[in-house]
Amino acid sequence: xxxxxxxxxxxxxxxxxxxxxxxxxxxxxxxxxxxxxxxxxxxxxxxxxxxxxxxxxxxxxxxxxxxxxxxxxxxxxxxxxxxxxxxxxxxxxxxxxxxxxxxxxxxxxxxxxxxxxxxxxxxxxxxxxxxxxxxxxxxxxxxxxxxxxxxxxxxxxxxxxxxxxxxxxxxxxxxxxxxxxxxxxxxxxxxxxxxxxxxxxxxxxxxxxxxxxxxxxxxxxxxxxxxxxxxxxxxxxxxxxxxxxxxxxxxxxxxxxxxxxxxxxxxxxxxxxxxxxxxxxxxxxxxxxxxxxxxxxxxxxxxxxx
Amino acid sequence: xxxxxxxxxxxxxxxxxxxxxxxxxxxxxxxxxxxxxxxxxxxxxxxxxxxxxxxxxxxxxxxxxxxxxxxxxxxxxxxxxxxxxxxxxxxxxxxxxxxxxxxxxxxxxxxxxxxxxxxxxxxxxxxxxxxxxxxxxxxxxxxxxxxxxxxxxxxxxxxxxxxxxxxxxxxxxxxxxxxxxxxxxxxxxxxxxxxxxxxxxxxxxxxxxxxxxxxxxxxxxxxxxxxxxxxxxxxxxxxxxxxxxxxxxxxxxxxxxxxxxxxxxxxxxxxxxxxxxxxxxxxxxxxxxxxxxxxxxxxxxxxxxx
Numbered sequence: 001x002x003x004x005x006x007x008x009x010x011x012x013x014x015x016x017x018x019x020x021x022x023x024x025x026x027x028x029x030x031x032x033x034x035x036x037x038x039x040x041x042x043x044x045x046x047x048x049x050x051x052x053x054x055x056x057x058x059x060x061x062x063x064x065x066x067x068x069x070x071x072x073x074x075x076x077x078x079x080x081x082x083x084x085x086x087x088x089x090x091x092x093x094x095x096x097x098x099x100x101x102x103x104x105x106x107x108x109x110x111x112x113x114x115x116x117x118x119x120x121x122x123x124x125x126x127x128x129x130x131x132x133x134x135x136x137x138x139x140x141x142x143x144x145x146x147x148x149x150x151x152x153x154x155x156x157x158x159x160x161x162x163x164x165x166x167x168x169x170x171x172x173x174x175x176x177x178x179x180x181x182x183x184x185x186x187x188x189x190x191x192x193x194x195x196x197x198x199x200x201x202x203x204x205x206x207x208x209x210x211x212x213x214x215x216x217x218x219x220x221x222x223x224x225x226x227x228x229x230x231x232x233x234x235x236x237x238x239x240x241x242x243x244x245x246x247x248x249x250x251x252x253x254x255x256x257x258x259x260x261x262x263x264x265x266x267x268x269x270x271x272x273x274x275x276x277x278x279x280x281x282x283x284x285x286x287x288x289x290x291x292x293x294x295x296x297x298x299x300x301x302x303x304x305x306x
Numbered sequence: 307x308x309x310x311x312x313x314x315x316x317x318x319x320x321x322x323x324x325x326x327x328x329x330x331x332x333x334x335x336x337x338x339x340x341x342x343x344x345x346x347x348x349x350x351x352x353x354x355x356x357x358x359x360x361x362x363x364x365x366x367x368x369x370x371x372x373x374x375x376x377x378x379x380x381x382x383x384x385x386x387x388x389x390x391x392x393x394x395x396x397x398x399x400x401x402x403x404x405x406x407x408x409x410x411x412x413x414x415x416x417x418x419x420x421x422x423x424x425x426x427x428x429x430x431x432x433x434x435x436x437x438x439x440x441x442x443x444x445x446x447x448x449x450x451x452x453x454x455x456x457x458x459x460x461x462x463x464x465x466x467x468x469x470x471x472x473x474x475x476x477x478x479x480x481x482x483x484x485x486x487x488x489x490x491x492x493x494x495x496x497x498x499x500x501x502x503x504x505x506x507x508x509x510x511x512x513x514x515x516x517x518x519x520x521x522x523x524x525x526x527x528x529x530x531x532x533x534x535x536x537x538x539x540x541x542x543x544x545x546x547x548x549x550x551x552x553x554x555x556x557x558x559x560x561x562x563x564x565x566x567x568x569x570x571x572x573x574x575x576x577x578x579x580x581x582x583x584x585x586x587x588x589x590x591x592x593x594x595x596x597x598x599x600x601x602x603x604x605x606x607x608x609x610x611x612x
Contacts, residue, residue: 071421082439132385172416181497188484
């Protein structure tokens with residue numbers, strides 16, 4: 001799957017992933033009102049709008065980008081109907097040829113991590129057939145529980161040709177509280193980075209990159225530079241561009257000399273572009289066209305910097 | 307909610323939580339066959355059995371214990387039908403008067419953690435009413451992203467009278483890889499413990515305990531002893547008893563002098579008791595009776611030690 005991701009990035013010349021994080025405040029008011037008229041003030045109404053919103057954006061951008069990253073929390077908040085909208089979104093993205101990175105940040109001990117891996121990138125055997133709960137290609141994984149929490153995901157990656165991105169250095173303001181703490185003079189995130197290399201060493205694809213990648217926030221470019229060198233075979237998923245403050249000029253250091261090795265996410269900046277002054281001319285009704293223009297602008301911005 | 311948990315622990319004289327982690331291999335073969343005949347080899351069939359299995363166990367043990375802890379991974383692996391079985395299990399447990407600890411180990415940055423908190427212990431506003439996606443009383447939270455990942459959960463705890471257990475020292479063999487690393491001579495888990503105190507200081511209930519608790523594995527009693535002293539106001543959720551190797555004699559140090567302050571989880575040892583030689587006489591058909599006996603034995607074992 002890492003090879004497929006690399007191939008699609010090259011074909012579309014776009015090291016960019018669109019974050020499908022449909023917060024309630026991003027959803028166009030007219031869609032929400034329509035759904036409430038049809039379904040009442042229910043979780044089903046919210047889930048319906050989430051799906052309509054996603055579908056319009058996917059239809060508007062799928063030819064431009066290699067991948068999407070739905071953030072499962074934004075679906076989980078709408079309960080079972082929300083999770084059904086997540087599953088439908090993943091399947092629709094796959095049908096449009098997109099690589100799907102499930103931003104689930106799961107992580108637990110042995111058999112429980114195995115169940116999460118089965119849920120999102122593997123499958124479960126019912127009777128004598130194997131079924132898939134959700135159908136992402138990659139998931140994000142939290143490393144706090146150590147190797148026996150991450151290994152079950154890596155095993156599934158190898159068996160099913162899937163991939164993971166392990167949280168190394170996250171983009172949020174307080175990420176340093178634990179991640180930056182020095183252990184024998186080196187920050188914890190570097191120790192996690194070394195484990196990313198270790199976990200991924202048996203899953204290197206033909207592209208030269210491993211199925212085990214890393215999350216490193218755009219908001220910490222100095223650390224990004226160090227981590228890029230430290231994990232030469234790991235694809236880096238870079239959140240924090242745009243709305244969170246990360247600038248394209250800071251992102252060059254996340255790429256390898258081959259121009260590969262990083263894929264930059266934008267969520268709010270793309271899917272809520274119609275709320276941005278820059279794209280206000282599109283108006284609420286043409287929110288998906290605003291997203292398309294925002295993707296075009298983002299690709300240009302990133303490509304000028306890498 | 308922490309006060310309600312303490313009250314129920316005292317009323318039932320049972321600092322014990324039953325882990326509802328229905329792995330496929332724990333489910334009685336006859337139930338699985340029946341469901342496959344009715345629903346085919348589908349995720350719906352698996353979800354149906356999970357629900358039947360849970361209901362039988364809940365009915366058999368609800369009068370003995372204060373709380374249950376469904377592990378969401380075991381439901382998530384069965385996709386949308388699995389998540390619906392999770393929601394139904396939570397609601398059924400609530401209807402039986404049980405405190406429900408959602409073992410979800412979520413954790414993300416600001417607005418995303420807020421969405422997870424809304425999903426599990428808070429609610430979302432649709433139109434002018436607030437709806438709840440899932441209905442747990444507590445959730446487990448992963449601290450790797452720092453304060454702005456945990457704070458949104460704490461805010462919901464305060465507003466909605468709910469609670470969380472933050473992962474401090476987990477029960478798995480490799481938990482020490484990152485958690486035990488020394489920072490200025492002190493392990494990372496102690497640093498996380500200090501944050502647990504900080505996050506929880508404004509949510510102390512009438513019981514003297516905080517809505518912000520901690521997860522500390524039964525498999526590391528020496529660390530449990532230190533952490534008990536370090537977090538005097540935090541309730542400790544203790545996984546790892548029984549099947550994972552934690553013994554009751556090791557657990558005394560997880561309790562405060564008031565005999566409170568800890569709640570010990572057992573999953574496999576209870577829900578798959580019928581597979582254990584000790585309870586084999588019950589047979590597969592009476593799996594729930596085996597679970598009841600295992601709960602009685604566990605309560606006696608823990609109470610003798612604390």
